Amino acid sequence: MSAQPPSGGGPAAHLDPSWGVGTRAIHAGQPPEPVTGAVMTPIFQTSTYAQPHPGAWPWEYSRTHNPTRSALQAALAALEGATHGLCFSSGLAAIDTVIRALPTGAKVLCGDDVYGGTYRLFTKEWGRFGLQFTFVDTTNPELVVPEGTALVWLESPTNPLLKTSDIAAIAAKAHAVGALVVVDNTFATPVFQRPLELGADVVVHSTTKYLNGHSDVIGGVILTSDDALAARYAFLQNAVGAVPGPMDCFLVLRGLKTLHVRMERHQQSARSIVAWLQGREDVARVHYPGFGGMVSFVLKGDLDAATRFVKATRLFTLAESLGGVESLIELPAIMTHASIPAEVRAAIGLDDGLIRLSVGIEEEADLRRDLERAFAAAAAV
Ligand SMILES: *Cc1c(COP(=O)(O)O)cnc(C)c1O
Numbered sequence: 001m002s003a004q005p006p007s008g009g010g011p012a013a014h015l016d017p018s019w020g021v022g023t024r025a026i027h028a029g030q031p032p033e034p035v036t037g038a039v040m041t042p043i044f045q046t047s048t049y050a051q052p053h054p055g056a057w058p059w060e061y062s063r064t065h066n067p068t069r070s071a072l073q074a075a076l077a078a079l080e081g082a083t084h085g086l087c088f089s090s091g092l093a094a095i096d097t098v099i100r101a102l103p104t105g106a107k108v109l110c111g112d113d114v115y116g117g118t119y120r121l122f123t124k125e126w127g128r129f130g131l132q133f134t135f136v137d138t139t140n141p142e143l144v145v146p147e148g149t150a151l152v153w154l155e156s157p158t159n160p161l162l163k164t165s166d167i168a169a170i171a172a173k174a175h176a177v178g179a180l181v182v183v184d185n186t187f188a189t190p191v192f193q194r195p196l197e198l199g200a201d202v203v204v205h206s207t208t209k210y211l212n213g214h215s216d217v218i219g220g221v222i223l224t225s226d227d228a229l230a231a232r233y234a235f236l237q238n239a240v241g242a243v244p245g246p247m248d249c250f251l252v253l254r255g256l257k258t259l260h261v262r263m264e265r266h267q268q269s270a271r272s273i274v275a276w277l278q279g280r281e282d283v284a285r286v287h288y289p290g291f292g293g294m295v296s297f298v299l300k301g302d303l304d305a306a307t308r309f310v311k312a313t314r315l316f317t318l319a320e321s322l323g324g325v326e327s328l329i330e331l332p333a334i335m336t337h338a339s340i341p342a343e344v345r346a347a348i349g350l351d352d353g354l355i356r357l358s359v360g361i362e363e364e365a366d367l368r369r370d371l372e373r374a375f376a377a378a379a380a381v
Helices: 021-027 067-080 091-100 116-129 167-176 227-240 246-256 259-278 303-312 342-347 364-379
Strands: 084-088 107-111 132-136 149-155 180-184 202-206 220-224 283-287 294-299 328-330 354-358
Touching: 021 067, 021 259, 067 084, 067 220, 067 246, 084 091, 084 227, 091 116, 091 180, 091 202, 091 220, 091 227, 107 116, 116 132, 116 149, 149 167, 167 180, 220 227, 259 283, 259 294, 259 364, 294 303, 303 354, 303 364
Parallel strands: 107 132, 107 149, 149 180, 180 202
Antiparallel strands: 084 220, 202 220, 283 294, 294 354, 328 354
16 A cells, blocks of 8 residues: 555555456455555554654554555445545444535435434434434435535435435436435445446445445445545544544455455345245235345234244344345334334334345355244244
């Protein structure tokens, strides 16, 4: 990696524009370490750096810059086709930074089916500071972006209903009134969707999920090709200090190397489980956007049946989160989306009995047998 910390947290040069996603995941921003030739980016577990002359050394303090973090930022920026990447200690810290950069009183138009923690941060915290949030169905092709909107916040596919929005069409409408478009791309990953190429200004991720992929890190990132926005986010990254440690950055870099291979397998198994669920009499509805590894469905019967179902699986672990190599199962209304009021959940069609699957990369036949067992347990009273 270069001796120079990239300005604004942007990527160091190690990127060939012709590289595809899989090659970027393994190599972008991650040349062999120049001192020893170490193939894997080292964990620069240091808070500070010896300066040869007062103020002359570009690396000064690890809240501001850290070489392991810089490598991860460069790799993630390359994957989304951004020129700048800024990593944070969680997805929510990244999301918080995007909102914090807005002026007081700014109006935000937000999807009505966003991650529960995003909804909680916007309504319970940022509302206090005079920011105004309006929640709308961004999957509606007639969506209007009102004059005076500062920012449009999108999740596509949404969580847990997995509805998709037309990012390019919304970006055109938003830009016509001078609004920024931010896409939380955690569910799709840059393997299946690159919002900046569709006209979005900023992408955020919870790297906790697919990008790391091994359920052992909490982290987040902001990606953009807008130099002024990147400078503002870099200022906040340093001024607020919600930065990830070098060990966590190393783990995400390591996980990232298999991103494209994992995503293909997640998708292959998810598609075949979806086809199987759709053919079952005991399933009322299946939600799947056609790509990726997330599936949700409504079991016929009551909440007790859904509860028996999620307690009966052995390979699908009953847990919050998603995007790891291991399969997870959960009940959004009681778990991940419990912070959304019941009447709001009802209004957006989030059934109390909705079951969400994060389909892992275990053998698909084993996963299906595991779900078979849960169907039997749900039916037995
Ligand atoms: C998990 C998640 C977040 C929050 O990320 P953390 O790393 O848990 O802070 C934000 N958006 C989506 C879509 C998520 O799944």
